[in-house]
Amino acid sequence: MSLRSNPVASLNDDIGPNIRLELYRLQVEIRDCEKRAYDLFLQNMIKGTSHLSLGQEAIAAGFGVAMKKGDKSFCTYRGHAHTLARGVPMEAMLGELMLRDIGLMRGKGGSMHLTSVEHGVMGSYAIIGAHLPIACGSAWRAQYLGEKDVSVCFFGDGTTNIGAFHEALNFAVIWKLPVVFVCENNLYMEYTLNADVTAVPSPAGDRASAYGLPKIVIDGNDADVVYRTAMAAIEKARNGEGPSLIECLTYRHSGHSRADPGKYRPPGELERWLEKDPLKIYKQRLAEFNVDAAQVAAIEVESKRKVEVATELCKASPSAPVELLTADVYADGGWAWRN
Amino acid sequence: MSLRSNPVASLNDDIGPNIRLELYRLQVEIRDCEKRAYDLFLQNMIKGTSHLSLGQEAIAAGFGVAMKKGDKSFCTYRGHAHTLARGVPMEAMLGELMLRDIGLMRGKGGSMHLTSVEHGVMGSYAIIGAHLPIACGSAWRAQYLGEKDVSVCFFGDGTTNIGAFHEALNFAVIWKLPVVFVCENNLYMEYTLNADVTAVPSPAGDRASAYGLPKIVIDGNDADVVYRTAMAAIEKARNGEGPSLIECLTYRHSGHSRADPGKYRPPGELERWLEKDPLKIYKQRLAEFNVDAAQVAAIEVESKRKVEVATELCKASPSAPVELLTADVYADGGWAWRN
Amino acid sequence: MAELSYRDAVIRGISQEMRRDKNVVFLGEDIGAAGGVFKATVGLFEEFGPLRVRDTPISEQAILGAAMGAAMTGLRPIAEIMFSDFIAVCFDYIANEMPKIAYMTNGQVKCPLVIRTGNGAGVRFGAQHSQSVENWTMMIPGLKVVAPSSPVDVIGLMAAAIRDNNPVIFHEHKALYATKGEVPDGEIIDTLGTAKILRAGTDCTILALALMVPRALEAAEILAREHGINAEVVDVRSLVPLDTQTILGSVAKTGRLFTVEENPRLLGWGAEIASIVADEGFWDLDGPIVRITTPHIPLPAADHLEDLALPNAARIVDKIRRVMNG
Amino acid sequence: MAELSYRDAVIRGISQEMRRDKNVVFLGEDIGAAGGVFKATVGLFEEFGPLRVRDTPISEQAILGAAMGAAMTGLRPIAEIMFSDFIAVCFDYIANEMPKIAYMTNGQVKCPLVIRTGNGAGVRFGAQHSQSVENWTMMIPGLKVVAPSSPVDVIGLMAAAIRDNNPVIFHEHKALYATKGEVPDGEIIDTLGTAKILRAGTDCTILALALMVPRALEAAEILAREHGINAEVVDVRSLVPLDTQTILGSVAKTGRLFTVEENPRLLGWGAEIASIVADEGFWDLDGPIVRITTPHIPLPAADHLEDLALPNAARIVDKIRRVMNG
Ligand SMILES: Cc1ncc(C[n+]2csc(CCOP(=O)(O)OP(=O)(O)O)c2C)c(N)n1
Ligand SMILES: Cc1ncc(C[n+]2csc(CCOP(=O)(O)OP(=O)(O)O)c2C)c(N)n1
Numbered sequence A, B: 001m002s003l004r005s006n007p008v009a010s011l012n013d014d015i016g017p018n019i020r021l022e023l024y025r026l027q028v029e030i031r032d033c034e035k036r037a038y039d040l041f042l043q044n045m046i047k048g049t050s051h052l053s054l055g056q057e058a059i060a061a062g063f064g065v066a067m068k069k070g071d072k073s074f075c076t077y078r079g080h081a082h083t084l085a086r087g088v089p090m091e092a093m094l095g096e097l098m099l100r101d102i103g104l105m106r107g108k109g110g111s112m113h114l115t116s117v118e119h120g121v122m123g124s125y126a127i128i129g130a131h132l133p134i135a136c137g138s139a140w141r142a143q144y145l146g147e148k149d150v151s152v153c154f155f156g157d158g159t160t161n162i163g164a165f166h167e168a169l170n171f172a173v174i175w176k177l178p179v180v181f182v183c184e185n186n187l188y189m190e191y192t193l194n195a196d197v198t199a200v201p202s203p204a205g206d207r208a209s210a211y212g213l214p215k216i217v218i219d220g221n222d223a224d225v226v227y228r229t230a231m232a233a234i235e236k237a238r239n240g241e242g243p244s245l246i247e248c249l250t251y252r253h254s255g256h257s258r259a260d261p262g263k264y265r266p267p268g269e270l271e272r273w274l275e276k277d278p279l280k281i282y283k284q285r286l287a288e289f290n291v292d293a294a295q296v297a298a299i300e301v302e303s304k305r306k307v308e309v310a311t312e313l314c315k316a317s318p319s320a321p322v323e324l325l326t327a328d329v330y331a332d333g334g335w336a337w338r339n
Numbered sequence C, D: 001m002a003e004l005s006y007r008d009a010v011i012r013g014i015s016q017e018m019r020r021d022k023n024v025v026f027l028g029e030d031i032g033a034a035g036g037v038f039k040a041t042v043g044l045f046e047e048f049g050p051l052r053v054r055d056t057p058i059s060e061q062a063i064l065g066a067a068m069g070a071a072m073t074g075l076r077p078i079a080e081i082m083f084s085d086f087i088a089v090c091f092d093y094i095a096n097e098m099p100k101i102a103y104m105t106n107g108q109v110k111c112p113l114v115i116r117t118g119n120g121a122g123v124r125f126g127a128q129h130s131q132s133v134e135n136w137t138m139m140i141p142g143l144k145v146v147a148p149s150s151p152v153d154v155i156g157l158m159a160a161a162i163r164d165n166n167p168v169i170f171h172e173h174k175a176l177y178a179t180k181g182e183v184p185d186g187e188i189i190d191t192l193g194t195a196k197i198l199r200a201g202t203d204c205t206i207l208a209l210a211l212m213v214p215r216a217l218e219a220a221e222i223l224a225r226e227h228g229i230n231a232e233v234v235d236v237r238s239l240v241p242l243d244t245q246t247i248l249g250s251v252a253k254t255g256r257l258f259t260v261e262e263n264p265r266l267l268g269w270g271a272e273i274a275s276i277v278a279d280e281g282f283w284d285l286d287g288p289i290v291r292i293t294t295p296h297i298p299l300p301a302a303d304h305l306e307d308l309a310l311p312n313a314a315r316i317v318d319k320i321r322r323v324m325n326g
């Protein structure tokens, strides 16, 4: 029985059309923006590296909608999606990828370090595992000062095998910190199947008990599932009931980074996952719940428009002034290591 | 019903009097030697630091007897017991604590780095966690070359919270390495109760499942239990069936290191554990199994004699020649960093 | 004015700042109830309670990561790394995270924190617990690095470090904890980036740091008394920022430069200073710049070997005398 | 004789040695089936199979720890640390374990292994993937450290490193992987601890390493052509052991020393060499020793800023010209 023909299901719906539209909007915008990033790379307008989240949009959207203003995101180099999901304008994100003055950090950080304190994006970290303890520290600050924000930390399946993961999880639990650890299990490290180098089938889920946490493994391609799980974990953290570790099953449609054609994938794997494309799933979901088709279409149109505008803004943006080279090494804005 | 009155039990005994005497001998010798180390410290004849295993002898003895020639031990700074258990002469161990020429490393390494390649003691490591991956490497070599030795790695409860622990365990399992990880849970880090900073009750045991390993938590004060567990894990490793993680419950009777009076202990705790003193338990066991009392007594006498002889040898030993200062920085025996 | 040990100066410096600013928090292994393995944090737990003085597991990466995350979002943490050698197990935070976050985020994020650590040799702890690792931290852009030699400097530089808005590495010398010095009453605040001329002199400049400072001073007295060489002794104190003016000024006056470094030779702090003076102070130099360091070796545990390894007054005197007369 | 890229030279160097000695094994992230993220290990997995070329999890401490344990007991492992910046997450092995084990055990244990790593900037990877960290390794007693600049040196020094009985850190420069050079046929073995004079000159000595070598050579040509300055260019190649004879010999001839360093200023390798020359070569010097380095900053991602940060031929020329004429 399809939900479409069941008005009762949608009456009892815990999510509702407004949030669903928001979840959809974020997924569409992230998708369009990431595709544009890929195009710009092919046009040689993105000079550094870049790591796309194509196929993983439901996770960023689900958490992005569940998080409140003031909550803090800690991302990896694969952080475009999470940055957009917190409300950072497309041109600030794309501009940073293009290393232009308009970029979030005016080109100083690059695609792997997207940060917007204003939006609660407390940094993107490019050394595997480093940001899990850092997210603990942010959560510790909230706990100590009695502030009510929650810190959410995103990372990949491969990250569960590095030491800092272990230290952070134990730390968060013993101090009962308001932090949510989100493992985006897209099956791969860079080019190596994570299952080949991991002792357990669920890289995060099967580790949860080592910290006294429940095993939570969810469908990371279904934004509703992600959203509900995120809401529960964030509420738990906000109520002082401590951290969660959530493993989201997903798949990246593109290669690991700009240069990677993804040849290590077995034939058919990508195709199977394309069937489970989060956008496809979600558009269907909206229809099942009779969400207004016109609004859905408007989101799609508006997203494309936004990407165009952002692209033009970025292309028109100059490089940052050269004075930035030695700015902000120290907190006084300068770089003086001597008198 | 006491085993003493049950000859059948001793007929069916899987350990037998010879091994039992060996287990007892090692425990007595370690005990006597550690006590002497403490006396020498009080006499200001041990100048560096030292970390005694008083109370933890059953673990060293159980593994020491179970390991074969060629098997490799990887120890921590709390490694006197494990070094003796592999057959290193007392004067070589005590001499190193006293930083004399007679010492295992002629005083260059000190008490925290006891090493005797000849006896399979592949080093004692003083940075928490470092030697777990190193033991993996030794096991990898055995696997790669088809050598049949097993690497055994000893560490404390506090060590289970450092990143290297996690990396090593995962690594050992995915490569199915012939390595046995032995956690000596003596309840404390240096002065902090490990339970206060660990997310799970069994610091090693409750982590085993995170690597797909069975939980093994044993009475570490009963040398028979340790010996049986060690035999099984070593055999498993030797047969190519991969690593084990064993948590041995125990207690250190003395402070963490030479300077520590152990004031952080709740009253009565030490007393309760003294009731479970491994030597007391084992002497009773020998009696229950009707092991020849004369032989038992002879071990005790001989141990005291050995300690005396070793002490005198150490006291008579000079400091190492000063040429050693710059020897063996590089494998050619020298220290030249320039021409 | 009272006599205080270097160890108690650490306690006083931290408590002075914790009383002043509730955002100053402190974490590390065995620092709380136990008062620290060097007893350099005794009483803090009792005064400030378990929420401000927190014992941690043996998880140095978590300690520094947590300090950083807290610093980025509003606190001013002090983190203890028990022995400075252990910096190696959490070096990512020191080399790649803390010092780069302000720059990478174009100044959006600041990271005001202090890492205090027991540095140096002289206590027969062997190769993994005795190193002088100031250079491990000095070489990283974005850090500040201090290494005081006296109780009063400990307090003042600790206060300055805690109030600074950058990550500051605070090297306490293990072999100095028991030493004593006069300390004024009341609040003490010093300035990062300032060297101190401890003994004025005319014939040569001796730069020293931490444990090497008393040895350099002792050597200078002997040089004056027995060899007619009047050395100026400068306590460098702060490696980053570096007080190049005081150093270059002293060399301009004396024409000769010696460094006394506890670290193994290659890329000790003296190398950087030598390279600065060989450039900017070249025309002031009347002879070679000579570095007196521990040989480029790991440290032995044995007392007689360790004593032989580190520069001491006799070796300093001997070297300077021979160089100056040769 | 054939033209080979620096990248392919890595492959050739490793395979030359793996063919020779079955005890040479290789481990790292994505090095096997995928051929490495820099494609500098393509074909090794196919030739030597999954037992000798092993893909690992993202566990740098386990990678280096395992390499060390294997080296201590009979193998000769090569471990890849993908980007040299990641040395920070496994620094304990590099700083405290591998280099000290021979010494601490009074020579009982040897540790013959190679850590190869992608070092350096120029590819717009930003602050955490672009560093020149030779100094992080040079400062540790017990390590050997090389950083080749050409394909033929890559092969010869790789062979020497693998055959050496000590831990050797092998810095490959990311921005050089695509560069090419002539390489003789057959087995190539070089010697650690030897610098190479790439251009003889009489007026000044320029020391350079890795990516800075071609830039120094370019600068020397311009200096000769446009400014009448005849510079000697030395490729240092090996930081430990350090070929001080070649360096001091060159300075004795030219009287002037410049270093060209990609690392940020403080305690770059040039600092150590400057301090050696300011001591032992002092009387040969006709003027200041000048170090040309990246400023003491983290690296920016933006192309124009990164280009500005690193020394290039124009900046080298400009600096040397002004110093020599001024
Ligand atoms: C400490 C460290 N080791 C290795 C790398 C190189 N690296 C970058 S991304 C990556 C794979 C990470 O996999 P995963 O955690 O699953 O995240 P994903 O890229 O799939 O999102 C690796 C190995 C790194 N950045 N840091
Ligand atoms: C990385 C690191 N951190 C801290 C220390 C200081 N330290 C030495 S022993 C010790 C406690 C270890 O506890 P545990 O693992 O339980 O072993 P035990 O001493 O009880 O045998 C600590 C914290 C160290 N040596 N290395």
Ligand SMILES: [Mg+2]
Residues within 6 Å of the ligand: A156, A157, A158, A184, A185, A186, A187, A188, A189
């Ligand atoms: Mg992944």
Ligand SMILES: [Mg+2]
Residues within 6 Å of the ligand: B156, B157, B158, B184, B185, B186, B187, B188, B189
């Ligand atoms: Mg313990």
